[in-house]
Amino acid sequence: MxxxxxxxxxxxxxxxxxxxxxxxxxxxxxxxxxxxxxxxxxxxxxxxxxxxxxxxxxxxxxxxxxxxxxxxxxxxxxxxxxxxxxxxxxxxxxxxxxxxxxxxxxxxxxxxxxxxxxxxxxxxxxxxxxxxxxxxxxxxxxxxxxxxxxxxxxxxxxxxxxxxxxxxxxxxxxxxxxxxxxxxxxxxxxxxxxxxxxxxxxxxxxxxxxxxxxxxxxxxxxxxxxxxxxxxxRIANMSTDVPDLKRKPKKRHGLVRFVTRRMPLRQNQTFIYLYSITFIRSGDYLGMYLRLMLLAVFFAFWIPAFWGKIIFAMLFLFLTGFQFITIYNHHRSLDWIKLYPVPHVLRTKAVHQLILVLMLLKIIVMGVVFFFATDLMGALIYSSLAIAFAVLFEAFYVKGRIRKLGT
Incomplete structure (x- = not known):
């Protein structure tokens, strides 16, 4: 040998x-x-x-x-x-x-x-x-x-x-x-x-x-x-489909109950319920979301120029939305999802809603950070730009990416 x-x-x-x-x-x-x-x-x-x-x-x-x-x-x-x-x-x-x-x-x-x-x-x-x-x-x-x-x-x-x-x-x-x-x-x-x-x-x-x-x-x-x-x-899966990825879900019962207890148990909420739990329990998404949040907070305080803070905050907001589009195919290997008596369009809608909520939560946190890192006017400027970006990003970019993933 x-x-x-x-x-x-x-x-x-x-x-x-x-x-x-x-x-x-x-x-x-x-x-x-x-x-x-x-x-x-x-x-x-x-x-x-x-x-x-x-x-x-x-x-x-x-x-x-x-x-x-x-x-x-x-x-x-x-x-x-x-x-x-x-x-x-x-x-x-x-x-x-x-x-x-x-x-x-x-x-x-x-x-x-x-x-x-x-x-x-x-x-x-x-x-x-x-x-x-x-x-x-x-x-x-x-x-x-x-x-x-x-x-x-x-x-x-x-x-x-x-x-x-x-x-x-x-x-x-x-x-x-x-x-x-x-x-x-x-x-x-x-x-x-x-x-x-x-x-x-x-x-x-x-x-x-x-x-x-x-x-x-x-x-x-x-x-x-x-x-x-x-x-x-796991890193590659944030940008492309990785069939060899083995996912080990984590329990996180308390966080799951906190998110889902007020969620209506209706048929049209099936996929938003599924993807919300997936985001929390998967070993990839929640950790990545928190790390991107901490990096955005660090640069908001570290960068001296106001527009520099804005640019980096918007960059991390883009990365937040971009990284979680692949959650659409997270359960691709489970055939029983196809048996849900739910229209397929609700699955796409659920991913849109989840990404928009994640971006809006980040905007709220970063708005508070900008208030302490700059002033009230700085926080309002960031929040206005970020909300406009999140809405446009979700309406156009996410829609196109999910269409490619679905084909």
Missing amino acids: DTNQFWKERLNSHLKMVSRYMRLIFNDHLAFALIFFVAGFAFFYQQWLETVTDTFPVAWIMAILVGLLLSYSPVRTFFKEADTVFLLSVENRLKPYIKNSIVYSFIMQSYWIAIFIFALSPLYFTVYEEVSSAYLLFVLVFALVLKVGNLLATWFIQKTREQGLHYLDMAIRLVINVFAVFFLAIGQPYYSFIAALLIVGVVFLNYHNVYKKFSLPWDDLIEKEEARLQFFY
């Missing part, structure tokens, strides 16, 4: 799947919205930097963010459920496969470290004007070296099934990584070298105390790999 070739086949299959969905995700208005978001964020980020003082705790911000990225170091194995049968007998010959998995994980996770460090670099150079760009490059290289140690430590501890050891290992490495990056940021790399030696010690302990004593926990590795794959599917 050529495990290197086997790894290449698994990797190629994964990349084809990812590239197919990425084309579908960004082949829409979402790509334009994201480009606009990045450009607007860069513009207001530059304006905000002019107000930053020398006492701003950029070193701690960099240490915490990069420290989290360093500590979270899962190894992508691309193992599948059938591997428990076909690969279990050749486990001792999988070292090249595991090595390739660690290298791939390092490359993919290094991108995020580089992105965060370079995104924070204008803020860092504003506070530490005497620091050269070469030193920041040294910080990046040092962080990547720490990443290798964290990946090895994570993989070695992976063999134990004691979750307490996993949490302890994660906590210890997080503290070490945060202080390692912090000392680098304030210009004291000697302490960072000591922290790096501590990471080496953690790797050594995990290897000798865990990795050498146990075999691969196939079921646990496959379960985590499936969880990462489903996470990507």
Whole structure:
């Protein structure tokens, strides 16, 4: 068995799947919205930097963010459920496969470290004007070296099934990584070298105390790999139809009762009742809605210019409506929905109503936020523009998208 070739086949299959969905995700208005978001964020980020003082705790911000990225170091194995049968007998010959998995994980996770460090670099150079760009490059290289140690430590501890050891290992490495990056940021790399030696010690302990004593926990590795794959599917499902997505509903009985207790139990309310519960209990929609709400609130307070606040608030309002159109096909695999003695037009109407209600709720919240972030006039201007946008968006854009989903 050529495990290197086997790894290449698994990797190629994964990349084809990812590239197919990425084309579908960004082949829409979402790509334009994201480009606009990045450009607007860069513009207001530059304006905000002019107000930053020398006492701003950029070193701690960099240490915490990069420290989290360093500590979270899962190894992508691309193992599948059938591997428990076909690969279990050749486990001792999988070292090249595991090595390739660690290298791939390092490359993919290094991108995020580089992105965060370079995104924070204008803020860092504003506070530490005497620091050269070469030193920041040294910080990046040092962080990547720490990443290798964290990946090895994570993989070695992976063999134990004691979750307490996993949490302890994660906590210890997080503290070490945060202080390692912090000392680098304030210009004291000697302490960072000591922290790096501590990471080496953690790797050594995990290897000798865990990795050498146990075999691969196939079921646990496959379960985590499936969880990462489903996470990507959930993101892709916000923009396109993902047939392989496995949905695990959550109970949330209290919230369901709060929403449905005043809802009339009439035949023409069948689908609005169904989609309301779907929005609450699905693991995708409610969390995404709240995250978009929090981001909109953050930018409303963070961006200094009033019209900048308006633009970003409208952008997040668009994303709120756009992301939840796919709820129309959420129950596409359930044939019994087609047996409802209810006209099909009510299903489309229910999605329209749900999206409009979600946008109006967000407008109310953001109207209050604008009142505190600006003034009463600012809140009225935002609310008027947002209501007009929501009505037009629901009447024209949502209608066209649902028509495409229904075909």
